[in-house]
Amino acid sequence: MLHEDQVRKALQTVLHPRLKKSLVDIGMIRDIIIQGDTVTVTLGLKSERSPLKNVLADDIERAVGSLPGVATVRVEAVTLSREEAERMFPRSPLRGIAKVKHFLAVASGKGGVGKTTIAVNVALALARQGHRVGLLDVDVYGPSVPLMLGITEALDQQDGMIIPVEKYGLRVVSMGMTGGQDEAFIWRGPLVAKMIHQLLDQVNWGDLDYLVFDLPPGTGDPSIAIAQAIPDCAILMVTTPQEVALADVRRSISLFHKTGQTIIGLVENMSYFLCGHSTQPIEIFGRGGGEELSRETGLPLLGAVPLDLDLRQGGDSGVPLLVSAPDSATGIIFQEVAKKIPGLMP
Template sequence: MDEQKIREALQVVVHPKLRKSLIDIGMIRNIVIDDDSVTLSLALRSERSPLRKVFIREIEKAVGDVPGVSSVQVEVIALSREEFDQLFPRAPLKGIEKVKNFLAVASGKGGVGKTTVAINVALALVKQGFKVGLLDADVYGPSIPVMLGISAVLEQKDNMIIPQEKYGLRIMSLGMTAGRGEAFIWRGPLVSKMINQLLGKVTWGELDYLVIDLPPGTGDPSIAIANALPRCLVLMVTTPQEVALADVRRALGLFQKTGQPIVGLVENMSYFLSSPSAEPIEIFGRGGGEQLSKETGLPLLGSLPIDLELRQGGDSGVPLLVSSADSSTGHIFHTIAHKIAEQTRRLE
């Protein structure tokens, strides 16, 4: 009995979808022979895989039938994301075939100004010469149409949705499909399906960046984006106080587990200036973004003040990067966008 005989015996254990033997595609590995015992590893995406018991049973029978083998032990190990994607490549979503980079703007909790950051970072990227789209992936409370003053009805062509264009952005939101104040009620499976439609059924065209405004938390929309776009960059938004930082840490944990690269942190509502020459008033505490940056090793890309023009821009439909791009807060957004572009080039 030798390893070659074991490998030959395992040729009969075939993956039903790939129609190839598990030994040939590397899902069976680490074969060890000790006298009359054989130990090997079975690599699966998850230990809860529905094929787990079937594969183990077939492996035990195939190897057990080899003369001289008295016992077979199968250890289940995890395929890496890269291995899984190589074995089971996803069919590309039609709408995003020509999008170079994806940037999800996320936060652990609501009320930190994530949508304001997403809109103004997207506009800052436009002003730096990039072609940019903006997707409102907050399927529960889409607010981008209000914050950009969009009320036009969506159009379709060749079974694809045509995004709205404003301020140099291509924009899509579920808020464009329902009346103002109408409730959005989604359950888990429908959320993933809707996210995929917002990506694949919209004619985004050629874009350097598709900026995706995620809802707060670590629920179904964030998981759906992570699954659909495994190389999506993530920008985390927080405020200085500890309650926000605690939630952001949880959200960071989700994206780190799913393998999304995190380009950095933005601290919003860092301070308030009663006048240009006044001392900063740190209403929500201080140093939270810096502390989180030190903990995680992620760069703090910028600290944004509590700015009346930011709030007015969200209410009027004219964002700060349109009305006051050269203001001090506007320059902070330009710096954040510049750093994101630099990080993107490093990760390519």
């Protein structure tokens, strides 16, 4: 006769991919029910949308299925209460972000797709909707948030903590504010991780609903450092319709999945161009790339942002579109994207 202890022992071998601890020890295994040769395991997850759901279910099926006398393994996922989740997955002790509710990193497969433009305008749109929003620019290769927001002041300190610069209702810190421009070169490997750790620990972000990160392209050191420091940081993927950009973004998506992070959706940038008085969109870079990627990956396409001269000028002049013309056609697209975000956060 199969006994619950045997199942529990087999489950000891199933580790949480990030915490590297057994699901049993973490407390994620809620129930084990044995009926003849069928074993039903109830798995507690932080969210119904947890990207770990399928990975862990496979591992559980494999571990329990290998026991003698087991024919069928069923995994039932249940959502943990907030208290349970907080106990099992303690918040990072990083002081600066102790009172930040949600983390959202804007990522892309490659540079120049408008990641910073999207990060800045989505952050502003969230703030417009009444959320308290911070923006942390960790693009070590080209921190351009200060430029896009017209920030020239340096960071201040108070009681040993760094104070973010307030601009257009956002609390902003950029790697580009922490030293000379040409220092970007030295932000490599362990240094990047250390710097990011410092920006999360020693910047007094205060009470925030959202801290938005402008990541460098791809999934390099800064992305990994953030994934490790903030495991529940959600990812918003920016892509352009070109096939080349799509290939890069596919690679990034699979890497983010491996670190167990939730990608909440895609935004397609430079999707189309509205020419003069014509209402007919012109698809310069081809069409439907974002939709195709969305179908292929199951990630929702949260919006398609057109090529818009005002958007570029806003970025160049330090007055972003969501400040100068929030209710323009493109501004409204950003507002619509921002409206969908709260419902998608892990």
